[in-house]
Every structure is written in structure tokens, then in C-alpha cells.
Amino acid sequence: MIAGGLLVICLAASIGVSQKVDWERGDVTLQDVLYIPSPNTVKHLSLGYNGLLADIYWTRAVQYFGSKHHEHSLNYKLLAPLLDITTTLDPHLITAYEFGSIFLSQKPPEGAGDPHAAVRLVGRGIRENPKDWRLWYHLGFIYWQELHDPKTASECFLRGSEVPGALPWMKVMAAALAQNAGEAETARYLWTNILNSTTDKDIRANAEKRLIALRADEEVTILQEYVDRFQKAKGHAPESWMEMIQAGMLRRIPIDPVGYPYQLVNGRVQVARPDLLPFITKGLPAGKQSTVMPKIS
């Protein structure tokens, strides 16, 4: 009886103390998360069961990314090492290359903001899996969208189109990028492709946000043209949308894709809630940075 009661009390106490210890420890160190930082050492220690260990490290990488993303962290320093270990343990884990490159290349707080690490990761994936054309697609995407290098991106799409089984639009993309087609249209085409080809809800959500951001960028551009036209005609910037509606330049107050009215601040069109539109490049309040890297002219 006494032993039973003591058992229950001590178990409950151990949970409470354990929670306090976790709280005191705070963020885990690099050594704690990785256990062993050398990918080759991990592979040797796996005793041949490297497939399962790769799955564990991949899950760890996903959990790490998820928790950092949730905290809106600007520091994802463990992401590249975790992906390195994952792909060393299982070089054929295509998922790690595909999604890992997205996690690495997007700018903080949406990702690690390290497109060069993403290029290295996908490059390794291509060497280990030469028959997988989708990796060329991801490489081309990084060069085009994150590194703003349409020439190299076009070469990637072209190389990928030559892999047996590649879908026909890879050649289309190679041609469009080579000719420097309108970037918004190409981006919309790519993200729509991703949205339609994946069943993973997180990747779909990311693609939807990208498409919404593209729409917002276009609307801000058009609205800003109207505002500039108003200023040219009246000699001063409009102070509100009502002024422009009364002038017959707009029919109603413009609403952004997430349902908030666009704002007019000192003659500039801005979005009301930039935190709900993480990938826009236009309409940002002064001082707020875009999470998509600026164009390199």
C-alpha cells in the first residue's frame, strides 16, 4: 500500500522535475541535437541500419525546421548539418533533397536563407540519383527564384529535360528562362505546378502563399500606377482611396488577397498585414524586408 502510493507520488514528481529541467536547459546545443556531428561516423555507427537512421535524422530535420518556423526564428544553423547527415546515411532519400532544398533556400524566418547550401544539397542528390529528373527541376528553381540566375536555371531545366521520364514542361521552362520570359508568369506557372503535383499539406500551403504573394505584388504594382497617375493629374498624392474613387480612377476600395484593404501611406501603396503575406516583394511598409531575396540587377 505504502509502496503503491509512493510509486504514484514519485512518478508524478519525476514528471514535474523533468519539465523543470527541460525549462532550465532552454535551447539544446548543437551536440545534443546532432548527437554525433560527423555524417560518416554516424553511418559507420549505424551497423548497416543506415536507412532507419536516415529516416530518424530526416524526421529530426523536419521537426527542427518546424519548431524554428513556428518561433519565427532567424537562425536555422543546424538545418544544413542535419540534412547532410540524412543524405549521407541514405543518399537515395529524394524527399530530403526536395524539401530540404526548399527549407534551406527560403529567406528567414520562412527558411534558412542559404540558397548556396540548397544548391550543394540538390547537387549531391543529382550525383547520387542521376535518373531523378525532379532534382534538376529543384536545382533550376533555386537558381531562378532564389539566386536570380536565369541562365544557369535554364541549363538545369534543360539537363533535367534530357533525363528519361522527364515531363515535357521541363523543356518549356528551359526555353522560357533562356528567353527571359516575364518572371511573374513563370513563377506562377512553377508554383501552380508544385501545388498541383504535391499531396503534402505543408508544401501545398507554401505554394498557395507564394501564389497569393504573386497576386498581391501584381495588384500593388497596378494600384501604384493609378496613384502615380492621380499625382501627375492633381499635383499631389491621394490621401485616401475615397479621393481616387471620387476622381473616377477606382470603383471601390481595393482589398488585398487576405481580405484587408490596401493602405495609402505618403503616396505609396502598402499592404495592411505584411505578416500574413510572407513572400511579397512590393507594398511592404518602410523598413520591412522581403523574405524573397531582392533582384540582382
Add this chain to the structure above:
Amino acid sequence: MIGRLWAIAYSTFREAVRDRVLYNLIVFALLIVGAALLVGQISIGIERLVLVNLGLTSISLFGIVIAIFIGIGLVSKEIEKRTLYTVLAARPVRRWEFIIGKFLGLVGTLAVNAFFMSIGFFAALLYLTHRFQRADANLLVAIYFILLQFVLITSLALFFSTFSSPLLSAVFAFSLFVIGTFADDMRGFAKLTEGGTKWVMTGISYLVPNFSSLNVISQVAHSVPVPGHLVLLNTLYVLVYAVAVNCAAVLVFEKRNLK
């Protein structure tokens, strides 16, 4: 002879069951069901992969641990309980029949264990993927290779059991298992060396049991088939190696003074 071998093998199997060895199936079942249900929620894109890797690794590791921990006591326990004298003298069972019977009994236990685990594994896979694919047939090859691993490790554990204490037998058997997973690396290292070191390393790399060639879990998890000639060659390798180790066990046991 066959009757005596069967009797020893069957009693070894019954003893293992009496030792509640098959309870490990419950742990396995919980692991697999948990993986099938939870992995999709905490990771991306690898549900089937995790189930296959976890399932096959569990079948392999559970079996190897059971093989070692039961195998190391196969002879020493009988000596300790003094039942060995009854078996050898009163029955009468020849010493080599005793060794081979024990070997067959433990391999049979492991095969039954693996069989039930495989059923659970395929049930979980069917639950996850809703139907089997052609590539899933490769999983059967991986399970067959795991059974070959069991044959190797059982022969080693039994060999050590003929002359060593259970603790040392466990250490030796496990060490050989670990070293055997590095057999490919050792051969690679031997190629880089010269002179005497090369010969020694090459000799050792071929002497240790080659567990690395029997682990095709990663390969089948990615639906890459195992060539038929490799299946035949590995079967032949395990057969000759196990026969060699069992012969060594018999030789040691024949010479052993049981009094």
C-alpha cells in the same frame, strides 16, 4: 539420427517459448503500429519508407539479440543444470547431434518469430498503402536475407557457447556481428595497404562473417530489387560458413570434458 536431431531441435524451440521469447512480438507490434500511425504526422514524405526501414530493422535486430542471448546459453545452461549428461548418456545422443539439434532448434525459433513479425509488418504496410505493389515482393528477399543473418549469428553464438561463459560468449558473438557489418570497409582498407598488413587485413576481412552483404533493407526500402544471382551466392555463403562454424563447435564440444 533424424529423430534425435528433431527431438533436440523441438525441445530447444519449446524452451525458448517457455522463456517467453515470443513476447517480443508484442513490442514489435506496438512499434510497427505506432510508426504506421504517427510518422506521417511528424515527418514529410517518408511514411512507407519509415515503416519498411523500421519493420525490417526490428525483425533483424530483435532476431539477432534473441539469437545471441539464447544461443550463448544453449550449451552452458545444459551443463549448469546437468541435464546434458542425461541427454548424452541416457538417450543416447551423440555430441554432434546435440550441437546440430540445438542449432536447428534456435534457427527454427527465430524463423517462427520472423514469420509472425513479417505478418504484422505486411499488415501494417497494407494498412498504410491500402494495396500491395509489385515492388513489395522485394521485401520478402530482405526478410530472407535476415533469416540468413540469423543462421550465421546462431552458429557463432552456439560455437562460443561450447567453450565460453555466457557473458563472454555474448561479447564475442556481438563483437563478431559488429565487425561483420564492417567487412566491406575492411576489404576496402586492405586494398589500400601493402605487404604483410595487406595480407593480414584481407585474411581477416574474409574470415569474419560478412553481415554487410546480408543487409539489403535500405535497398528494398527504395524498391530496388536484389539480383537473383546475389540471392543464390549469399545463400551459398551462409550455408558453407554456418557449416564451417558448426563443425568448429562440434570439434570443440567433442573434446570437452564435461565432468
